Amino acid sequence: MSSTDNQTFHVVVYIIMVLFLVISTTIGLYFGFYKKQRTTEEYLLGGRKMNLLPVALSLVVTFHTMTNYMFVAIMIANAIQALVLVPLLYPLRLTSTYELLYMAIVLLAPALALEAVAGIPLWLSVIVVGIIGTFYTSIGGLRTVIWTDVFQFIKLY
Structure with a gap:
């Protein structure tokens, strides 16, 4: 096996990655269509x-x-947020200051991993991760997020 073989995905890894994304999406569909949330509290909490x-x-x-x-x-980020961002964003009455900053990290981290390991361009990785995450989360709410994280916990640990 040459050094370039270690840096590319093999067919089995692509299949596992696709299955991982399909299962996450299925969890979102389940909670979105079969366990519908009737209130905002059910959806968000x-x-x-x-x-x-x-x-x-x-x-x-x-x-x-x-x-x-x-x-x-x-x-360091918390100190900057407390001293700079909270005074600027608090008057906007957002749910959380993390709405703006945390989502950028959540999208960029897996996108960078996909770019490095699978050779997918960063811009495409961000779009794919964003669409899949938005899709299964917006359909199923917090229950989808939690059960998808449980699935990821079982898979990763």
């Missing part, structure tokens, strides 16, 4: 009736890896 285990696994998948590698960067 899972009806406040999510079990502890899937919520905990969702939090582990979402934040554990990120905080291991970016603890110092997060502390």
